[in-house]
Amino acid sequence: MAKPTGFLEFERETPTRRAVESRVHDWLEVYEDFPVSHLKQQAARCMDCGIPFCHQGCPLGNIIPDWNDLVYRDKWQDAIERLHATNNFPEFTGRLCPAPCEGACVLGINSDPVTIKQVELTIIEHAFAAGWVKPQPARVKTGKTVAVIGSGPAGLAAAQQLARAGHGVTVFERDSRIGGLMRYGIPDFKMEKRFLDRRMEQMTAEGVVFRPGVNVGRDIDARELLAQFDAVCLSGGATHARNLEVPGRELEGVYYAMEYLPMQNKRNAGDEIPASRFISAEGKRVIILGGGDTGADCLGTALRQGAREILQYEILPKPPASRSSDNPWPTYPNIYRVSSAHEEGGARDYSVMTKSLSGENGKLTTLHAVRVEFVSEDGRQVMREVPGSEFAEPVDLIFLAMGFLGPEKPGMLEQLGVELTERGNVRGDENKMTSVPGVFTAGDMTRGQSLIVWAIAEGRAAARGIDQYLMGETLLPIN
Ligand SMILES: Cc1cc2nc3c(=O)[nH]c(=O)nc-3n(C[C@H](O)[C@H](O)[C@H](O)COP(=O)(O)OP(=O)(O)OC[C@H]3O[C@@H](n4cnc5c(N)ncnc54)[C@H](O)[C@@H]3O)c2cc1C
């Protein structure tokens, strides 16, 4: 245990964000560096619990109390080894994870939880700076080959584990760059893309071959890949976005979040996008439909582009400030949060349902909505419109950030004929193998839209299943 009295002596502290006035004029990450002396105090708050609920809370089973102790004792190299043992990419989760581990931290029962995520991020950045993160090419090659389709966190984790197990791995990605939603969905102000490139370099040196710009199912038949490779891993995400099915949806000015966000990320990366195609919020009145993280990403992007006014509508009621009685520790706290984008501007409104859109000459001008309430009926929560609460809001641009309905079916999935679950995700067994022998699946493609930490866990599990399938045994870890 780092410091037996640490949790009594030190308060929870998290890194500060750069001043709003300056950060809304650039695309750099919003958080400032966190001094190591402060971080060690935060690690010292860990109580090294007999039953560390943080483990259960983390989908990767990260060995959190161990690294808290090692950081406190300045044993950084041991800390990164312990961290990498369960997580291939702590620099992604350390920046982007909503930290279910912190929601489950025992200290959170009657105090503020340990700042686990920041400890994780500092360990990995310290390790990169010290030159400890080196390629780990397999000493013995198996001669087996695996095609990984989709280069998000699930595909990348699977690819790295498989390459280290000695297999020849090729990652196919239909986009122009590697990284999945981390590359083109998540804005740079949440994670600068140089951190992705740094991992790509390591993986390339470990023998992973990246083939961006190849849409499997269109540019190459998925069955052909299955014939060419000894195993295939489907990690294409859950990119089928939920539509807004109301009159006026077809008007110019209504876009899915994932039509909007990638354009700015591509421009930041130096791609030329003609002004006629580029969706910009500059000088516009913007409404974002959906109160989640994707909506917040649209908000931060629109603010940086110079939107005139931004509203974010959520159909559900405003979450409570602290845990409600049906959301107890150690479940993930569903509470009201102020993300960096919310701190920067825009206004949020809850219990609002869009009824229709109207416009002039084919262009969006107005959103028509009504307020809703949730009432208990036969023990179920039922949504009801509030009579007389209809209102209209002038708007130039609407971004739909209302969730995703699962993987896209045409192309790759239809060609392979893999079985789907009732929810329309790709069904995988306990080894992550689909109904087609030799075809495995990982990440959002099999879970539905989820989190990066889950995608990495899924990718690691699929790699283990594939290794077992190819070799008859596996030494790859379960977690
Ligand atoms: C805007 C946005 C912000 C988010 N922010 C966060 C966050 O802050 N923290 C967090 O934990 N989670 C966040 N998420 C969720 C998280 O990004 C996903 O859960 C995660 O990326 C899923 O990883 P994946 O590898 O399964 O799929 P993805 O990241 O979706 O990657 C799948 C890849 O497969 C490619 N592909 C699909 N089909 C084919 C094909 N036929 N051929 C070739 N390539 C193909 C796609 O182009 C894509 O690049 C966010 C999601 C969105 C949309």
Ligand code: SF4
């Ligand atoms: S639950 Fe919290 S206090 Fe307990 S070991 Fe995990 S991080 Fe430390």
